[in-house]
Amino acid sequence: MSKEVRHILATRNVSKYFEGVKVLEKVSITIPEGGIIGLIGPNGSGKTTLFNIITGFHVPSEGEVLYRASNEFIRIDGLNPHEIYRLRIVRTFQLPRLFHSLTVIENLLVTPVGQRGESILNAVRWRTWLEEEKNLVKKALGILAMFNKLEIAFKYPAQLSVADIKLVETLRGLMANARLYLLDEPLAGLDFATARRLLNFIKEIRNSYNVTFIIIEHRIDLLMETVDYVYVLHNGRLLASGKPDEVIQNPDVVKAYVGE
């Protein structure tokens, strides 16, 4: 008997129509806890739409999204993005969205939800939030130190390299104690060495915190070295799924990518 896998997220027959255009059609995926899952497919296959549905930017036209909050599954489709974030699901965007007038450390410090100093009444009395703030600063510095990036703490995003920006975006999730990361094309624009390094960071984060990643990526060669399992979307439908080696040899997948 194989060990039972705990799942963290599942979509059931999720469909999305935009004014009659079917963008997603009955997509069902399950994500095991602690896995690194790849989500691939040609342009326009609905990958980002699926992310948007999971993170609350779109409401699915049909179907449901289930998430294991503590021990039981709850439905999260229809919740607002900020409510979904509070369930410890963090996403990144195709184009990195760091806050440009905040330094790197502030970009990390802004992520934890429910900080005491975020209410107006507490904000004006700094004694109420000072202790918490110091602990958060310690944690943020610890995270930066872990990846040998202490020197960028006070830099603004405009002063960083693309690789560092992408790393900081992922580290924001770490700062917020995320359980599930949705990364949208984290490797776009990176050279091979940097892309490998970022993937290694992702593995490192997974191994030390037992968190789950879902990664959309077009650079399949690199992605396949990292992920445990792959879902392939094509024209809004689930085309194939399986271990990286199986998927890459699947004739349907090859056809979808390179044509007949």
Added chain:
Amino acid sequence: MIDITGFLINWLEYFAIYAILAVTLSLESGISGITNFGKVAFFGLGAYLGAIINTYLLLAISGVDVVKAPPYTAEGVIALIEISTLNPALVLGVFTLSILVSFIVTGVFGYLLTYPIIRVGSGFVGFTLLCVGEVLRGIYVNMEFVGGTNGMLGIPQPFIWLGIPMLSGLCYLLLSVTILALTYIVTDRILGSPLGRTLRSIRDDDIAALCLGKDVPKIKSKIFFLTSGFSGVAGTLYACYVSSVNPQMFVTLVTFNVWAMIIIGGSESPIGAIIGALILTLIERILPLIASLNEYLPFTPDYLRPVFIGLIMTIVLIKYPRGLISMKPPKFIKSAVEELIREAS
């Protein structure tokens, strides 16, 4: 001979009132990214609330029949002058009440107004608020009990019973500066707190902030409660200082005057807003002096105001594109972090 003390008191009084508006505008527009083109709506609402409370309530408490002698008639104004010189405790009490009421009412008005509209793009928020200012002015014009187009006169200045105009002016100035200081301290503390960081993140990218668990409309509306409340207080201070209100005092130009202040001073810094208010109110106060030399001037002084303000704005923006004072990172975080780095190494 120019009365220098009188000029200073008058200028600093206008400065204190406008600086409250500028500091709150820098908090809501410069730091939180809510485009408020309707500053005058809250300023005017506060002024009218102050006017109503300081006249109607004062008369009613003193036993004058406000139906027979409403404050916008000559009888009402005469009764008000009598009361305000004879009964200091009552005048001060009612004035304090009016400050509190206008803070709360204007604040709640700002909150209820912005909560539904804040979800649309910031440009639309700006224009909705701009319209609200104009609509409110239309309402004042058509409300008879606040005097319609003529407005109200004889709103008692709360220190008028001191007898010496300069002394009562000075007391009122001290009070206004105290309220300005309070506004500044609150704004500055918010800026240096985790809330300030969250506000800046929302201004930078509200979608990303939403993805990081920030309830953007709620946070913005809360800030708007605070800033509108202080604007309302500034309005009450203004109404009681000039002792009158009328709809023509609350035109859209007031809003853009305050915008000019924060653009010159630096929109992300409350100190910058105060400096901007200092410069522009000084110009506003000097212009009447120049205008009084009308017959010796080779040109009409009426157009000097836009020329001056435009010139200053252009020069400042060429030299300092982000205003005279640009934002500095909060002191506390930097020092705490440096300390921790020293400990680690």
